[in-house]
Amino acid sequence: MSNTLRPPLVAAPYAVTPHNVSRVMLWVAAALAPATVFGFWLYGWPAVHLWLITIGFSLFGEALCLRLMQRAAIPVLLDGSALLTGWLLALSLPPWAPWWLGAFGGLFATIIGKQVFGGLGQNLFNPAMVARVALLISFPAAMTVWVAPLPLTNPAAPGFIDGLRITMGGLPAAFDGVTSATMLGHAKTELSRGIDLAHSLVTVGAPADDLSGARAGSLGETASVLLAGGGLLLLVLRIITWHIPVAMLTAIAIPALIFHAIDPTRYLSTASHLLSGGAMLGAFFIATDYVTSPNTRLGQLLFGAGVGFLTYVIRTWGGYPEGVAFAVLLMNALTPVIDRYLKPRIYGRDRRGKALEIAEESTS
Amino acid sequence: MGILDRFFKSHGPDWGVHPDDHKRPAADAPLRTLPVPEKLYIPMQQHVGGPARPVVLVGQAVLKGQLLAEAQGNISAPIHAPTSGRVVAIGEITAPHPSGLAQLAITLASDGNDTWGERQPVVDPFSLSPAEIAKRTAAAGVVGLGGATFPSAVKFNLGKRLKVSTLIVNGGECEPYLSSDDCLMRYRASEVVDGLRIIMHAIGAGDALVGIEENKPEAIAAMKLAAEPFGNVRICPVPARYPMGSDKQLIQTLTGKEVPADARAAEVGVLVHNVSTCAAVHRALRLGEPLIERIVTVNGGAVATPGNVFAPLGARVADLLGFTGLTQEPARLILGGPMMGTLLPHATIPIVKGASGILAFDAREARVPEAGACIRCGSCTRACPMGLLPLEMANHIRAGDLEGALRYELSDCIACGCCAYVCPAHIPLVQYFSHAKGELSARERSKLRNAATRRLVEQRLARLERETREKAAAAAKRKAERDAAKARAAGTSVTEASP
Numbered sequence: 064m065s066n067t068l069r070p071p072l073v074a075a076p077y078a079v080t081p082h083n084v085s086r087v088m089l090w091v092a093a094a095l096a097p098a099t100v101f102g103f104w105l106y107g108w109p110a111v112h113l114w115l116i117t118i119g120f121s122l123f124g125e126a127l128c129l130r131l132m133q134r135a136a137i138p139v140l141l142d143g144s145a146l147l148t149g150w151l152l153a154l155s156l157p158p159w160a161p162w163w164l165g166a167f168g169g170l171f172a173t174i175i176g177k178q179v180f181g182g183l184g185q186n187l188f189n190p191a192m193v194a195r196v197a198l199l200i201s202f203p204a205a206m207t208v209w210v211a212p213l214p215l216t217n218p219a220a221p222g223f224i225d226g227l228r229i230t231m232g233g234l235p236a237a238f239d240g241v242t243s244a245t246m247l248g249h250a251k252t253e254l255s256r257g258i259d260l261a262h263s264l265v266t267v268g269a270p271a272d273d274l275s276g277a278r279a280g281s282l283g284e285t286a287s288v289l290l291a292g293g294g295l296l297l298l299v300l301r302i303i304t305w306h307i308p309v310a311m312l313t314a315i316a317i318p319a320l321i322f323h324a325i326d327p328t329r330y331l332s333t334a335s336h337l338l339s340g341g342a343m344l345g346a347f348f349i350a351t352d353y354v355t356s357p358n359t360r361l362g363q364l365l366f367g368a369g370v371g372f373l374t375y376v377i378r379t380w381g382g383y384p385e386g387v388a389f390a391v392l393l394m395n396a397l398t399p400v401i402d403r404y405l406k407p408r409i410y411g412r413d414r415r416g417k418a419l420e421i422a423e424e425s426t427s
Numbered sequence: 428m429g430i431l432d433r434f435f436k437s438h439g440p441d442w443g444v445h446p447d448d449h450k451r452p453a454a455d456a457p458l459r460t461l462p463v464p465e466k467l468y469i470p471m472q473q474h475v476g477g478p479a480r481p482v483v484l485v486g487q488a489v490l491k492g493q494l495l496a497e498a499q500g501n502i503s504a505p506i507h508a509p510t511s512g513r514v515v516a517i518g519e520i521t522a523p524h525p526s527g528l529a530q531l532a533i534t535l536a537s538d539g540n541d542t543w544g545e546r547q548p549v550v551d552p553f554s555l556s557p558a559e560i561a562k563r564t565a566a567a568g569v570v571g572l573g574g575a576t577f578p579s580a581v582k583f584n585l586g587k588r589l590k591v592s593t594l595i596v597n598g599g600e601c602e603p604y605l606s607s608d609d610c611l612m613r614y615r616a617s618e619v620v621d622g623l624r625i626i627m628h629a630i631g632a633g634d635a636l637v638g639i640e641e642n643k644p645e646a647i648a649a650m651k652l653a654a655e656p657f658g659n660v661r662i663c664p665v666p667a668r669y670p671m672g673s674d675k676q677l678i679q680t681l682t683g684k685e686v687p688a689d690a691r692a693a694e695v696g697v698l699v700h701n702v703s704t705c706a707a708v709h710r711a712l713r714l715g716e717p718l719i720e721r722i723v724t725v726n727g728g729a730v731a732t733p734g735n736v737f738a739p740l741g742a743r744v745a746d747l748l749g750f751t752g753l754t755q756e757p758a759r760l761i762l763g764g765p766m767m768g769t770l771l772p773h774a775t776i777p778i779v780k781g782a783s784g785i786l787a788f789d790a791r792e793a794r795v796p797e798a799g800a801c802i803r804c805g806s807c808t809r810a811c812p813m814g815l816l817p818l819e820m821a822n823h824i825r826a827g828d829l830e831g832a833l834r835y836e837l838s839d840c841i842a843c844g845c846c847a848y849v850c851p852a853h854i855p856l857v858q859y860f861s862h863a864k865g866e867l868s869a870r871e872r873s874k875l876r877n878a879a880t881r882r883l884v885e886q887r888l889a890r891l892e893r894e895t896r897e898k899a900a901a902a903a904k905r906k907a908e909r910d911a912a913k914a915r916a917a918g919t920s921v922t923e924a925s926p
Contacts, residue, residue, distance in 0.1 A: 074858040076844035077788070078446050078603060078765040082851045084799055142799065183800040358805035358818065402819075409814040409836050410675060411688035416836060419687035421694050 088143030090302055094293030098286040105212045106158035108226025110282050113165045114153040120169030121149030128178035144183050148172050151191035154283025159210045162230050168194040188395045189355045192388045209279040211243040243279035246339045248384040259328035287343040294347025306360050307367035308346040314371025341387035355395040362405040369394045442812040443668040444845045446603050453726045454606035456734030461750050463510045463537050467741030468520050468777040470532045474570040475577045476502030487514045490544030492717055495533050504578045505568045507717040509739035511542040523762050527772035546715035552625045560629040567711030568718045573701030576781040586630030589693040594632040596623050598639040598702040599672030602764025605784040607722040608702050610735040612646035616653035622705030625712055634659040636681045642667040670843040674699045676812050728789030729757040744785050745774035757787035766844040799852040807846035813839050817846035817856045824863045832863050
């Protein structure tokens with residue numbers, strides 16, 4: 064035993080959890096993988112290209128900012144957060160969208176949505192949703208061109224090169240026939256033309272509540288079952304808690320149940336609401352973003368319920384057929400307020416922070 | 428238990444963490460006794476409160492159990508000779524503290540005979556008055572052995588004054604790696620039960636609840652057997668969840684009572700004592716033996732034969748590690764547990780009363796991951812046993828806004844380390860909080876000092892003003908007298924002149 068053992072100055076505790084940020088991010092990515100792979104199969108090579116481009120540019124945006132700030136980029140990129148941001152954004156884009164949409168979105172997400180605020184943990188709004196909404200407002204046409212599923216195994220599906228051509232040059236005329244509308248978009252358009260749901264929904268390719276998810280939609284949002292499965296994995300691993308997903312889906316389901324019961328020709332059913340659009344993706348992967356959601360259980364319940372309810376309101380009465388992204392951003396803005404007012408009760412204090420009264424012992 | 432419980436309900440309490448406990452195989456190894464080393468180094472500060480004052484001289488021969496240093500002040504504890512021998516030095520040695528600062532200690536060279544001095548055993552401690560028990564406990568130098576090292580007798584008197592109805596005995600030992608309390612309960616359950624009954628008598632408690640974490644089935648069985656004859660002593664297995672051994676959390680788990688903020692446990696009718704303290708009280712009363720030895724867990728990846736060692740206080744860490752053997756040079760030495768223990772600068776530091784364990788970590792255990800950015804995952808808020816918001820407090824502290832952290836009740840933080848343990852970004856949260864608490868108390872002290880200075884200045888100014896006023900008044904008075912005298916003189920002359 065030497066007398067000169069000089070330990071580095073560290074404070075207790077000397078034991079640390081085996082978890083770390085990269086591992087959390089990678090598990091979330093793993094939970095997203097099944098729905099993503101299903102999206103690749105459903106929409107073919109263009110979807111793969113778009114996914115790669117979006118992630119690539121979101122990583123590039125992050126690295127660029129770090130270089131400008133003269134910080135080492137590699138360790139930050141390895142935390143996996145930029146990868147996840149790009150991934151989530153890609154899943155919310157039309158699968159055959161042109162390359163520049165993914166590129167612009169990826170850069171917007173990490174530069175404006177995240178690094179401008181100060182990087183990981185500092186952003187007020189979910190970067191992927193900031194980028195999606197920016198794209199939707201700036202390029203409404205390109206953001207609403209949907210394709211009917213054309214699985215990879217289908218001989219008519221574009222091959223690798225054709226897929227690249229679609230992504231790089233926009234939708235070529237040869238494939239024009241496959242464009243379609245999402246169920247929510249179709250229902251909204253038809254309702255605005257005075258055609259009620261009983262008639263309009265007949266013409267949609269697959270039933271709205273088809274669990275397989277083989278219908279037109281964003282790259283990764285249609286496979287509700289796979290998304291929910293991924294979400295359950297995150298719950299089991301305790302990466303997320305049940306509060307936000309359950310509150311959000313309940314807050315979509317309850318108004319849907321009420322209004323559908325009142326007028327089924329004007330209001331979509333609960334199942335259609337829960338299984339279409341970004342409901343599942345939003346509930347398990349987007350609204351649960353640590354950085355932009357409240358950090359107490361009660362706050363999370365309120366936040367989730369807010370996202371769900373706003374989603375229903377925007378879908379039903381708003382100008383857009385889908386509202387998850389807007390609802391998430393609106394509730395992100397309320398997160399600091401929720402965190403301020405819904406604090407956990409401190410041991411030995413009441414909810415207001417006043418010390419508990421000392422109860423008189425009746426027996427003594 | 429349905430599958431839904433997995434998602435909707437956590438097991439046991441909804442606070443705290445469950446680190447890999449590393450308690451076995453050390454906990455299962457038989458208790459060994461450290462042969463008395465040639466020299467013992469006995470610090471004068473082994474407790475909370477004033478350091479003890481040496482009452483022996485260099486060169487003096489002492490017997491085992493003889494008083495070496497007496498308590499100094501209301502909150503203090505005496506220190507006794509762990510073996511017989513000769514006092515060879517009274518001077519400064521490195522304190523068991525990460526700073527490695529020096530501290531006063533008595534160095535005792537063992538004569539190898541381990542001869543006991545005079546002991547005054549009590550056959551029936553229950554015939555003694557509570558005050559007498561407290562007096563003997565204090566004289567035996569018994570302090571809280573759970574880690575706080577608060578003089579036990581002071582706590583007895585507090586319990587007596589505040590009418591405590593229930594004694595809570597802490598056998599939680601929730602810190603990973605440690606098993607000294609576990610070992611004590613396995614081997615000396617009857618001593619623990621007798622000691623806790625003496626404490627009940629001393630504080631006037633009607634019943635006792637012994638909380639033992641479920642991960643110690645052998646200790647629970649031994650304690651149940653020992654407590655069987657006594658209806659008012661209940662052994663309660665509690666969930667293995669760190670920090671179950673923290674007073675407030677154990678009280679809540681066992682009684683459902685919550686200790687109000689800024690109040691003491693005794694104010695809600697309970698008092699907590701550690702199992703090792705109970706055994707020490709038993710020895711002090713029944714055998715007349717002061718607190719001079721304890722069970723120390725020696726554990727960690729660098730230890731060849733991890734286990735519990737019965738060691739005299741004052742034996743050095745190096746003596747213990749030499750006894751158990753090392754497989755490699757330790758990458759880190761810790762006194763106590765890994766969650767709240769103290770980092771040791773080197774191994775030539777003695778074992779003190781509060782030393783429940785010595786951990787010699789290998790390089791893998793000592794790894795400190797780089798701290799990253801907070802991703803606001805909220806793990807820390809779920810782990811905090813006090814219901815605080817560690818991430819918000821740390822944010823305020825990082826920005827230099829210590830008052831902001833206080834608004835989040837930083838002062839309620841018990842520094843258990845749960846938040847820093849679970850943080851996936853490995854942010855040293857406890858370090859932030861310790862820094863802020865230190866800074867705030869320094870500010871508080873300087874504010875008091877400033878106030879005192881201001882008061883002195885004001886008093887001086889007032890005094891000067893008063894003196895000036897008095898001087899002026901005196902001058903005016905003298906002048907008036909002079910004038911009056913003059914006037915009289917003039918008057919006399921006038922009257923003299925007038926006729």
